[in-house]
């Protein structure tokens with residue numbers, strides 16, 4: 511009988527999706543991976559609910575809104591191992607650039623100063639923004655960090671194969687992948 515597959519869930523918080531694109535850059539290695547794992551929740555699959563228990567959780571992006579924080583806490587509660595994927599998740603990176611400004615200035619810049627047609631700050635449909643923007647580990651415990659903007663596919667492959675083999679990935683080895 512074949513072994514049960516390892517469950518993986520991914521989400522992007524405040525990120526550009528580039529880290530997920532790098533995951534897809536695993537190319538033919540995705541086929542080998544699919545024999546070992548099941549993607550149970552992700553922007554890459556049509557699954558709307560995070561299962562109660564997941565083996566590996568992968569978060570891309572920083573925590574910039576109440577919605578991001580809620581999702582990060584849910585992943586921490588339901589995933590046995592939580593991975594911060596990419597510089598936005600690991601350091602705050604691009605989303606955290608707004609930390610140098612007041613929120614009103616940021617909203618003015620995005621919704622008034624750079625808009626010619628009916629400039630206005632939306633009051634519905636935009637998740638409440640948090641200040642400051644934080645990397646994931648400043649809100650929830652993270653087990654594995656994969657830096658890079660985006661992390662190279664080889665780094666993602668190394669981390670996943672180490673974890674699937676039951677090893678904690680060596681952080682210095684992860685940082686050797688041309689980041």
Ligand code: SF4
Nearest residue numbers: 525526528596597598
């Ligand atoms: Fe995009 Fe880079 Fe942030 Fe990944 S780390 S979400 S590629 S900006």
